[in-house]
Amino acid sequence: MSNEASPGTGTATSPAGSAGEGGGAQGIASFIDHTLLKPEASEAEILKVCAEAAEYKFKSVCVNPVWVKTVKTALKGTGVLTCSVVGFPLGATPPDVKAFEARGAVLDGADEVDMVIDIAAARASDKGALVDDIKAVAEAVHQGEAILKVIIETALLSDDQKVLACEAAVEAGADFVKTSTGFNGSGATVEDVALMRRTVGPDLGVKASGGVRSLEDAQAMIAAGATRIGASSGIAIVKGEQGSSGY
Numbered sequence: 001m002s003n004e005a006s007p008g009t010g011t012a013t014s015p016a017g018s019a020g021e022g023g024g025a026q027g028i029a030s031f032i033d034h035t036l037l038k039p040e041a042s043e044a045e046i047l048k049v050c051a052e053a054a055e056y057k058f059k060s061v062c063v064n065p066v067w068v069k070t071v072k073t074a075l076k077g078t079g080v081l082t083c084s085v086v087g088f089p090l091g092a093t094p095p096d097v098k099a100f101e102a103r104g105a106v107l108d109g110a111d112e113v114d115m116v117i118d119i120a121a122a123r124a125s126d127k128g129a130l131v132d133d134i135k136a137v138a139e140a141v142h143q144g145e146a147i148l149k150v151i152i153e154t155a156l157l158s159d160d161q162k163v164l165a166c167e168a169a170v171e172a173g174a175d176f177v178k179t180s181t182g183f184n185g186s187g188a189t190v191e192d193v194a195l196m197r198r199t200v201g202p203d204l205g206v207k208a209s210g211g212v213r214s215l216e217d218a219q220a221m222i223a224a225g226a227t228r229i230g231a232s233s234g235i236a237i238v239k240g241e242q243g244s245s246g247y
Contacts, residue, residue: 028218031227032234033083033112033207034058037182043070050074058234060112064088065105072109081111086137089183091116091153095136102137106144113141114149114178114207114230119156122165130165134172142173149176149207149228154192155185162192166199176228180210187211190224197225213243 034053036046046067053061053075060081061071072082084105087098095118102113115137121129134150141148150172152165169177177196179188187210196206208221209230218229218237233243 028215028222028229029056029058029234029238031218031222031229032058032237033060033062033209033228033230034234035062035182035209035230035232037062037064037085037088039064041067043067046070047074050080052235053080054078056235056238059228062112062114062230065101065108065110068105068108068110082109083112083114084108084110085181086113086115088114088116088151089181091119091151095133098133099136099140102148103140103144106141106146110146112147112149113137114151116151116153116181117165117168119153122152122157122161122168125161125164127164127168127171130168131172134169134174138173147175148173149178149205150174151178151181151209152196153181153184154179154189155187155210159195162195163199166196170200170204174204176205176207178207178209178228178230182210182230188221188226190220193221193224193226212237215240 034049036049050061050071058080060083062083063071065084068082068084075082086102087093098115105113118129118133138148150169154162166177177200179192188208193206193208205227206225207228207230208226212218212221212229212231213233215237236243
C-alpha cells in the first residue's frame, strides 16, 4: 500500500523538509501521533487526548485496541486519524494472532496500526521469520485500506539487527518503520532514526517514538529522517516546552 503524500505520512523528503524549515507548532503538530498507551488509562483520559488532538491538529491519536471505537467516534469530523497497536508491547505472539488483532482494530475504525515485531527473531537474525510476522499483519491492515507501522524496538537490538528488521519490514510491505514501544529501555535516538532512514530509503515512513519530549527533540528526529513522531508530550512539543512523560 502506498503512503499518503501528507505531512507525517509518505515519503521522507517533502514532509521533513517543510517541518524542518518552519519549525513551528503548526508544522510539527502534523507529524505527531498523540499517544496514550498506559494500560490503566480511563475513558475520560482517552477523550481528553482526543480533544487535545483535535485542538492542536495532531496527525493521529494512538491508543490500545480496546479504545479504537471510542476514539474513532470522538475524532469524527476533526481530520485526526485513529491509530492502534498490535502485539503490544512485547511482540511475542504468533503472526496469525497479530493479524487477527490488526483486522479487528481496522474493523473498529483504526486508520493506522503500529505492530511490534518478533523481537527474538530479530535478535536471532532470522529475517524469514520477521518477514512472515510482518507480512501477515500487513496483509490484514492493507485489506482494510489502513497504514502499517512496524515497531522494531531499537533499544533491544544491535545496529545489524536494526538493519535486518528494517529490511524485513520493506520486504513484507510495511508503510513505516518505528523505533520503540516506549515500554522497553530507551526510546528514539537521532542515530537510530538516521540508520533506519538509510536502510529503508526515501519511500517508507520512519516514526520516532519514546523519549521525544520537546520541540528540539522533534526537530532533531525530523532532521534525521523521521516523518512521524510518537509522543504523549505533544502539547509541550508544539508549545516549545519540556514534556515530562516517558513516551
